[in-house]
Amino acid sequence: MNKLIAMLLLAFVGLSACANKLPSKEEIMDKMVLTNAYLMKKWPDPGVNVITNRERPSNLWTRAVYYEGLMALYALNPDQKYYDYAVTWGEAHNWGLRNGVETRHADNHCAGQTYLDLYEMDAQPERIRDIKASIDLMMETEKIDDWDWIDALQMAMPVFAKLSVITGDQSYSQRMYDMYMDTKVAQGLWNPEDQLWWRDKDFLPPYQEPNGEDCYWSRGNGWVVAALVRVLEILPEDDPHRDEYQNTLLQMLEALVPLQREDGFWSVSLHDPSHFEGPETSGTALFVYGMAWCVNQGLLKEKKYKPIITKAWNAMVNDAVHPNGFLGYLQGTGKEPKDGQPVTYTSKPDFEDYGLGCFLLAGSEVYRMAK
Template identity: 30%
Template sequence: MNKTILTLLAVVLLFNCSTAQKVAETQAIDKAQVKASMIKALEWQEAHPIIAIAPTDWTNGAYYTGVARAHKTTKDMMYMAALKNQGYWNKWQTFSRLHHADDVAISYSYLYIDMTDSRRNFVDLEPTKKFLDAHLYEDDIWKRGTRKNEMGQTILWWWCDALFMAPPVLNLYAKHTKQPKYLDEMHKFYMQTYNQLYDEEEQLFARDMRYVWKGSDKDKKEANGKKIFWSRGNGWVFGGLALILDDMPQDYKHRPFYEKLYKELAAKMLEIQPEDGLWRTSLLCPESYNHGEVSGSGFHTFALAWGINNGLLAKKHIPAVKKAWNALAGCQHEDGRVGWVQNIGASPEPASKDSWQNFGTGAFLMAGSEILKLN
């Protein structure tokens, strides 16, 4: 291949990560390259911090969950250094809204450090305990159902993203402290969200009640007549579900519900996976923004690979997961930045080669952490 052709190929790869996938989808996964790509993503993200609300907000919670999962697989101390550094400077605090699931997502990383580091008393888990006790047991207008929040909801976790933010933390806290009552409370509130937002016909989650379709809601459908299902919203649920199952006791009485839900979401994601490997921001109307998107796809890839690695998903699906990872890798810039990430939102919107967010990097790291375990 001459120099001119190589140059043209490089331009194509930079233009669109989905196009890059078409070149790479048949390639075997080089695990040394996966590790190198993950470290580059970490280094770039640590050098380019982004704060949506505060250093302890949900975006950093999702990012450092990815860092924790990367360390769990690779044991590379660069990940642990990043985890300890952010926890120390955060003084192990959550964010301030005690009845908002987003604001405890950062505690997943604190719990992971405490469970992994041999030095006791390095992590202060008291702020996490304070949050969880208030979140679960303190009286609150949404729990009482006496007032509606801004989305017209009277349940605690009224948006599907919440199923990534709080449940894995509660589950891990219950495991770490040997207090199953937190797991039981998690299940109670999880079921409220499931009952309101899960569409049994499509086997996908509406983002919130604004997208729960009824026969008269003609304005709640996509241009192609399909219901609106957001990729990252379902990625939050699917990725969070894999995290929950990873730490949930095998004999927990409600575990069969979570395994069944996992298998339903996995089957749906495999069914609708685009040919180039990356899911579009609108799952059932991919033509709305016909390009791959990394944050949702990263969470889907993580969850699917986790299922294969843990026996909940057949190994025949490895090619689909490899295809997804190769496409994700094609979205990473040479300097380590992970592009094609939809901005903060609550519905399907476009992304671009240069759009990035820390939670997109977190999803990329989560995906890589399970790809490395594939046989």
């Protein structure tokens, strides 16, 4: 009996050690390839319309976020089929935007992120035509309050930043800053006290979660983390507003540290984990993406943040990724903790693609951290 107990204790210690250790690069890549293969198999033709509660073209924001992740995977694993899959998607839509070039909606601009990435790889003018035309129409006006929900920052800010770099015209990056600051300050969606963002005006005080705390939606704050990371990656070091983006990102990540759950995930409601309690993959992945990127850039101390990142990454790959690559614990589309519920290991969200995009973005930076 004593021998059996000793063996069980050793096994438990071994499992705990594995849970606290960052996997190898090969293991991380295997999970990225597995989850991506699941979606590519499910959608062999990336141009077909997406049908959920209604039919939508596949250049909508959910699929565009997936392609952000695919481009991050391709940068580490330049498999031709990944590039071809992205190009086929762009060609299927004639490199156009949902609702046309007249759209000012950030969700519709999100596809432009991958169009611009592919343009940089192969400067075919049609790849940049519509996204540039749409942003140029916005630039012809003085209106800067379009981004009245924080998800918009991730969907559109990288487009403005990339256009600024590609064209050499800093008016794009300046307009991006003006719109970002309108969201942050004029609309008041940033709370400097808690260093987190309210999703939109519907959640400004006196709105409260059941426990009396402010409502900070996990994925919404994750979108802002991703927006700031991607903008910092794109902009030159001498951009006049770089400090604003970097400081806000670091403040957010610091605020997220004590909010991590014991199981490694973050809850859908950051300040009220009992409100629709349980793990959630998309917000967790976006926080991992931001933290790992900052560690890799020397902006955060590895000694402090690597255990947090490791715990979260291992939680996702061990508890959320199914053997076939399906991602569990993924909240469906919405704007607050109650949307897309229930969120479980086997629950299927209305859209699966954006969750995979978040996971691939996280994996790309965790991969760079691994030895």
